[in-house]
Amino acid sequence: MDIKWIEDFLSLAATRNFSRSADHRNVTQPAFSRRIRALEAWTGAELVDRSTYPLTLTVAGKLFNDAASEALRLLNDARSQLRSEQTAHNMLRVTAGHSLALSFFPEWLDGLNGGQGADLSARITATNIHDSVLALSEGECDLLLCFHHVQLPILLNPDQYACLTVGSERVIPVSAPDRDGAARFRLPGGKSKPTRLLAYPATSFLGRVMELILAHAPQTPALLTTYESEMAELLKRMALNGHGMAWLPQRSVAQELADGKLVAAGGEAWSLELEIRVYRSLQNKRPALTRLWDKLTNT
Template sequence: MELKWLKDFVALVEQGSFSKAAESRFVTQPAFSRRIRSLENWLGVSLVDRDKYPTTLTPAGEAFADHARQLISQTYAVRNQMRDIQSAREQLLIVAQHALAVSFFPPWMKTLEALTDGALIKVESGNLHDNVEAFLSGNGDFLLCYASSDIFSQLQRDDVESLQVGVDELVPVSGVNEGGLPLHAIVEGEPLKLLGHPAESFFGRLLQRECLSRLPPELDIHLACENALSEALKALVLNGYGMAWLPRSLIRPELERGQLVILDEPLHSLDLSIRLYRLHQPACSAANQFWNYLQELYNQE
């Protein structure tokens, strides 16, 4: 029996349909259905009455719902106890987006050190989809990411709480020539070379909706390269391969040195919120203390 099967079943109970539950669990509906079947096979009972619509639990399913929640909570409690036994020094695991791990986290570390009471701070970075999957699976005390409620609704749950810990901005930038002028800007009759984020990525979806879709139809955009890593796009922009929308925090030194310039309208910037998330589940004392300190800190600002 796998822990994710229990979480799948609880999601099905809370969402009331296979399609919504599958979406909340970041899997396709066929894969989600197979996992529910696997749980039923392991238990030896049917949890869902598949002859009824909308989704209806069997009596066994109704009885098992609370047990599933308790098993999930107990599993995490045991895991935290074992971690505390293994290490005399408490640890905080923060799952962070690549760009924030590079740009936002290093200066923020000064704040963290003053609040963690000597606990070891561990950071694991990755793309947002994988980060959220890991976080919601309990593989991390906190999730640090850019926030957009309508694009990433999976985090809008009763068992998830968050704090805004910073702000940022996606800005359209280009490298410069020897005279300090942008190498890639809007020139009538010429295509604008774009170095973009993949369409399915967080930044890709956000930019398509808020920026690219609002550009004049006569503007010729030539997508020259895609890369999910903002650091990689930054390197390409600095080497003159095209323009890109990048987090201001990631390129602040290059803007100050004049290596990059922000492009003018109709290319516009996009405000970003940086949030720290945590799950309502048993956590180590250092994680709880750290969260309480952050609440006091950011509520005072």
């Protein structure tokens, strides 16, 4: 049995509504219903009377609700105690995209510690946006650091999560230079000679950023995808090796642009400005997180 099933059931017992509980648990209603069915199969009894509206718990459901609430409380108490023993009281757990973890987070942390001593410690996990949001919603991290654009929102309930803008980033097209110092692979390309593209998967956040740039481009480019990865650092390496053009966060290629190892492959019309946001759960009351949030709010 998955502990998420218990959490799903307790949510359903509180709301008496599959749709509202599915929204609260950040899953689709069909997936939520399957998980409740799986829990009923595990217990060997029907826990929910679906013939009433709002739904009610069966006798077995009421019994299981009491037991599940107490079991989950004991598990969470034990986990909190173990984590407090394993982790220093001021160590914050942060999840961020790979690019932000490498090119933004270290300087941001230095800036937060500057002038007041290195009183903030952090453990950062670099992962994709889906896993980052999941980690935040399940209490596996204290902070989520991510890109944001108004047309590409992160769907987190503002009643449960707070966010602050802590910076900005421009995603720009870059390429290795040719012998004359111009971009070897340049936008918009042509039908007879399309621009070799180092792309992101369409399902990734930067992949959607790339699609948004193309949707608002001054003209339709001729592109030939030659390599694909959701990690900007891998695309950067491929661009440095002369395999094509890539859209990359400007901060991550600042040194390469300054050294002339990479050059712009298109003007501002081919780029997009993003916010850098940090999210927290309002239910997380860790003192280190509260101190940091107060500092960020008052900056």
